[in-house]
Amino acid sequence: MAREWSGIQNFPLATQTKLLELLGEFKNKERQSLTVLVMGKGGVGKSSTVNCILGERAVAVSAFQSDVPRPVMVSRERSGFTLNIIDTPGIVEGGYVNDQALQLIKRFLLNKTIDVLLYVDRLDSYRVDNLDMQIVKAITESFGKEIWHKGVVVLTHAQLTPPDCLSYEEFSARRSEALLKVLDSGSRFKRRESLAHYVPVVLVENSSRCNKNDNEEKILPNGIAWIPNLVETITKVATNESKSILVDQKLIDGPDANARGKAFIPLILAFQYFFIVKGVQKWIKDDIAKEPKSSWE
């Protein structure tokens, strides 16, 4: 059962108005619920972002890696509309994707429909590496590459002063570009259908020290009130023309491993018969022919 979304009252009035307007869009489209899946490395600010969207401390946040090792779904209801947010533990451990953690997430998601995937990372990381690609690959292999049509890249720690005299816009654009490139290779999208064409990037600052505008809304260095902006982007992606992702048993099991390569079996048998069996037979025949006849013969 979903609890009443009381956290919405903790937002400044301007944010509340905007959020209710966005929820209204779902109701206009006769949709009763929205399910958002949050994934990414550990410690990047996934849980903090969940709490900021809800306007309350719904999930545990930790500066150290004491993440609850299992996914949590928080459900909040507002005039007949239910918002579900699924927070997950980071799926990386010791430099590798933790397969067990991933399986746990997949099992948790069984029979749920994902309307939006928030892929969370930090804005203030300067490089993307193989690990980022592994995570993206793991997500793609788990839910199919269509999941990225429901994707939003969220970059936290966005209240920063860019290095090297770069402007804030330039810095965030470059960081987004670098990350989207990794998403492309990890999700096996070809360049012409690059994720950059449709996966939006949203900047977020979860810190309580985040600057505010005259309406008391948390703003980024570029002046954007980020909570309404994030929720608006989520709304756009949730209602775009791509289908939401239903996590069923088939998706969890992955492509049937037994069926893979079945088509090659007759070919392999034929190859074995003509090149190996025939070869060996000939070899034996030759051998017999060559053998000196024994005296009794």
Ligand code: GDP
């Ligand atoms: P998770 O492991 O991805 O769920 O990350 P958490 O939300 O638990 O955050 C890890 C740490 O980073 C906590 O100490 C948070 O307070 C901090 N944190 C998260 N997001 C931000 C952010 O946008 N800005 C700043 N300054 N700190 C953040």
Ligand code: MG
């Ligand atoms: Mg967390």
